Amino acid sequence: MACPIHGFRLSQYAVRQVVEKKPANPAEREWLQQARAGDASAFEQLMKPYRKLLHTHCYRMLGSPFDADDALQETLLAAWRGLGSFEARSSLGTWLNSIATRICLRMISRRSRRLTSGDLGAPLRSTAELGEPVQGPVWLEPMPDSELLYGGAANEDPAAILLRREYVGLAFVAMLQHLPGTQRAVLLLREVLGYSAAETADMLGITVASVNSALQRSRQTVRVKTPATGQSRQTQQVDAQGLELLLQSFVSAWERHDLTAMVNLLAEDVRFTMPPLPAWFSGRAFVGKFFAERVFETPWRLHPLRGNGQPGFACYLKQSGDDRFRPGGVVLLSVHDGHIAAIDSFLDPAVCRRFGMRDELH
Structure with a gap:
């Protein structure tokens, strides 16, 4: 069964199976009892299998790994405080997802949605002025693959993992930010984590009718906001x-400043974004011009x-008068039909640190 999200495909229940359908840990019941008695180390063991699942869910909801950190910590604190009221009528994972979702909804209600470059203005045609950085918690931010949950068991069909990868992709997370909080939560709970309408209603404290209505409205928005090609279809069209x-070839062209080679790698409708700078470029001619006149x-x-299930690079640059290469940004690529369809560059030093970039290279 495939989720009917336009432009994105994923077998329903696939992500939920990763954690909730695996063989039960015989120690979990003992850890639960000990944690209820106040044993903090037992609580840590109890939470360990769920941390990445919750962190990934919070990231999808919020569009920022840093906001997801805050939401995860609030979720774990709420779970610790409320463990005595957990009656095991649902699985522990379902209970934790319910807590995490409600915390994310509170955060969404207090903050503006995360933006991509296209949300702020049209692409530029000149490279002379790139604008001033737009500071603050404004931009959609990438997440290192090491922090995300989209894989499965070692013997799982690679195609199933590839299908799940698109649900951590930048395009999907960006699309989610266009949905109101409740619609965002319903779409994720129903069609990514695979909960039923009744389960979702119980988790959110709303009616089944409200869940079905929110899901229908979210699908309508997805049909409008989804790019013509989904990330999974892009990556499937290029073998390993x-x-x-x-x-x-991309690295070689960039490091050698080979404009002809670089342009030949780009799709006709390629885009190049660079938050927190508002400037972005669209189309092979203008992206090539940006490489020639600024990047090179x-x-x-x-x-x-x-990051986000996509290939990318830690980019280091050497400024005039400096003898070291220093962090310039994190770049994630989208690939379609054997060409680079998008170059999403993140220049925020906090993002560079998140991806483990070194302070300098010789």
Whole structure:
């Protein structure tokens, strides 16, 4: 069964199965009893299998790994305080997801939604002025793959994991930010985590009719906001060997300042974004112009990384007069039909640190 989210496909219940359908841990009941008695170490053991699941859910809801950190900590604190009231009528994972979702909804009600470059203005045609950085908790931010849950068992069908990967992709998380909080929660609980309408209603404290209505409205918004190609379809169209060759060519062209080679790697409708700068470019001609007139003015070194289920690079640059390469940004790529369809560059030093970039390279 596939979720009817336009542009995105995922077998229903797949993510939930990762945690809730695995064989029960015989120690969980003992940890639960000890935690209820006030044993903090037992509580840590009890929460360990659920941390990444909850963190990923909070990230999807909030669009920022830093906000997701706060939501996760609030969730764990609420679970610790409320453990005595957990009656095991639902699974522990369901109870924790309910807490996390309600905390995220409170945070959403107090904060503006996270934005992408296209939300703030049209793409530029000139590289002369890129604008001043838009500061504050404004931008959609990437999440390192090491912090995300989208994999499964070692013997699981790789195609199933690939399908789940799109539900941590930048395109999907960005699309979610266009939904009101309740619609966002319902869409994720119903069609990503695989809960029934009745379970979702119970978790959110609303009626089944309200859940069904919110789901219908969220699907309508998704049909409007979803890009023509989903991340999973993009990556499926390049095999592992082809993708590796494409990435190697991308690094070589960038570091050698080879404009012809770089342009040949780009899709016709490629985009290049660079928050917190508001500037962005669309189309092979203008992205190529940006590389030629701005990016290639500086020496670079690129080191591979992964975020949001996508390939990318830690980009280090050497400014004039400096003898070291220093963090310039984190870049994540989208690939379609063997070409680079999007270059999403994040210049915030906090994002660079999140992805483990070193302070300097020789």
